[in-house]
Amino acid sequence: MKSVVCTKLGNPELLEIKDMDKPEVSNNQVLIKVDAAGVNYPDALLVQGKYQVVIEPPFIPGNEVCGYIEEVGKDVNLEIGTKVIGLPEMGGFSEYVSVNKSLVIPISEKVTSFAGASLPINYGTTYYALKRRAQASRGESLLILGGSGGIGTAAIQLGHIMGLKTIAAVGSDEKEDYVKELKVDSIIRYDKENLKEKAKELTDGKGVDIVIDPVGGDVSEQALRATAWNGRLLVIGFAQGEIPKIPLNITLVKGVSIVGVWWGRWTQTSPQETAEDFSELVGFIESGELNITPKNIYAVEEVPEALNNFLTRKNIGKTIIKF
Ligand SMILES: NC(=O)c1ccc[n+]([C@@H]2O[C@H](COP(=O)([O-])OP(=O)(O)OC[C@H]3O[C@@H](n4cnc5c(N)ncnc54)[C@H](OP(=O)(O)O)[C@@H]3O)[C@@H](O)[C@H]2O)c1
Structure with missing residues (x-):
């Protein structure tokens, strides 16, 4: 099977495409034939050894896939041929991956493989952040930093579904054009407009109720200063590279x-609630409320380019590897 293998920590160009043996399937696992795998910012950090968890090579990156069950372990009650979303601990950038049965979500054909592979990390994180960490209520305003990115796109779409007034902050004409295609209520060009002043103006001087912050650096404090009384700033990540120090x-x-948001940790501590959230998210897709169309679809050989886009501030929307 064709796999993207990290044999040495460093730039994404060091990744190798290798022909590997199919993984073994233990009693509690299924083997998934992968149609599509989601690519995320942390993958770019992981292959460089710069993520919060450092893994020694060799390893196959990739933590979210969509495909079909090809083999089941003896303690697994799932049918061969079922379409599933899988959350492998590692190994998703590969034609086959084995995944623990508790991290496999059966889906219908109404969910495309591209949508299925896009769902877990960006939409799972954002839904957990808005629903459980911010306890967002309909009618509240939501400022989304990095609005055109993977997390930003999910926040615009889920914010709309949850009845929030969405305000996307973006840093270029191309990114502004992209978020206009989503159902966003307002846009702030934080590369040339004052974030705090514009956010206040868009909320009639009140300030924003919730901030989704996957960016960090100096914009975090600006966004915090733009919040309303009883506001919540959701700390998702630090794409800008700098961890802010806030007065x-x-x-x-x-x-x-x-409010800190670490979705991966929460999925381990709260599997029941994670399953509930997945069921709701899949329901949004099946009902037609949520339309996930990845913007960037890459071949396996193009994975270094896909990862570099995150590191050079070029990524827009969701990025997928097609097998
Ligand atoms: N806490 C969790 O559980 C969790 C889960 C998933 C992801 N994350 C984290 O969330 C962050 C964002 O992930 P993502 O998938 O949304 O990434 P992304 O698609 O690359 O989006 C990040 C956004 O940050 C902005 N940005 C500002 N300065 C940047 C810089 N120097 N380099 C790159 N981007 C910069 C960019 O928008 P502008 O150019 O418009 O400013 C970009 O759209 C990452 O740090 C990731 O690790 C955390």
Whole structure:
């Protein structure tokens, strides 16, 4: 089987395409023939040894796939041929991957393989952040930093479904054009407009109720200063590379909460709630409320380019590898 293998930590160009043996399937696992695998920012960090968890090579990256069950372990009650989303601990950038049965979600043909492979990390994280961490209520305003990115796209779409007033902050004409295609209510060009002033203007001087922050750096504090009384700033990631240091007096005078969001950890500690959220997210797709169309579809050989897009601020929307 064709796989993308990290044999040495470093730039994505060091990744190798190798012909590997199909993985073994233990009693509790299924073997998935992969149609599509999701590519994410953390993959780009992982292959460089710069992620919060460092894995020694050789390894096959990739933590979200969609495809069909080809083999089942003896303790697995799933049918061969079932279409599934899988969350492998590693190994998703490959034609076949074995996944623990608790991390396999059966889906219908209404969910395309591209949508299925796009769903877990970006939509799972964003839904967990809005629903469980911010406890968002219909009618609240939502400022989305990095609005055109993978997390940003999910936040615009899910914010709309959850009845929030979405405001996407983006940093270029191309990114602005992209978010206009989504159902976003307002756009802030934070490369040339004052984020705080514009966010206040768009909320009649009140400030925003919730901020989704996958960017970090200096925009986090600007966004925090743009929040309303009882606001929530959801800390998702630091794509800008710098971890912000925030003056805590802002939280006091605004009654604002800074809320950490680590979806991967939560899926391990709360499998029942994770399954509930997946069921709701798949339901949004099946009912036609959520249309996930990945913007970038790459062949296996193009994985280094896909990963470099994240590192050079070029990624827009969801990125997928097609097998
Ligand atoms: N906490 C969790 O559980 C969790 C789950 C998934 C992802 N994450 C994290 O969320 C972050 C974003 O992931 P993503 O998939 O949305 O990535 P992405 O598609 O690359 O989006 C990141 C956005 O950040 C903005 N940005 C500002 N400065 C940047 C820089 N120097 N380099 C790159 N981007 C920059 C970009 O928008 P502008 O150019 O418009 O500013 C870009 O659209 C990552 O740090 C990832 O590790 C966390």
